[in-house]
């Protein structure tokens with residue numbers, strides 16, 4: 052018999068118990084390593100933690116840019132480019148197209164890699180691809196309250212979800228003005 056919890060949430064990165072044997076985890080530097088790890092002193096498993104990859108797109112239809120209004124925390128009810136955590140077994144490009152379809156219903160033809168943004172304070176890397184929508188149809192999924200295409204002049208700059216979205220949009224609009232799209236790699240180290 053299973054008991055339903057009051058609500059589900061993503062587990063914290065640091066586990067309390069070894070996933071191999073259930074023993075409480077210790078945190079220290081293993082022999083031959085140079086940083087603290089979550090270690091099981093019972094079975095010997097080392098529980099490595101590494102950054103996570105967020106993948107998304109800058110979908111464009113007739114010069115307008117697709118934004119989705121978030122129906123989930125964090126940043127509920129703010130506007131974002133379609134993006135989400137890369138899943139196991141997929142490529143960054145597949146993940147970006149999947150997230151775009153899931154969050155907006157937009158079918159896109161993926162373009163070039165556009166931004167690669169290190170966000171070390173949350174242990175993430177965000178990767179955005181350029182994308183051309185294959186039609187104007189949208190069908191926002193359960194993670195979005197709404198989805199629509201914005202003219203440059205209508206972009207809700209004060210209501211965007213994340214700095215990675217703000218900076219990716221700024222780069223996109225700058226490159227569009229210049230008529231040359233290039234990949235941008237940078238870090239957002241401070242809030």
Ligand SMILES: [Zn+2]
Nearest residue numbers: 069072091094
């Ligand atoms: Zn163990």
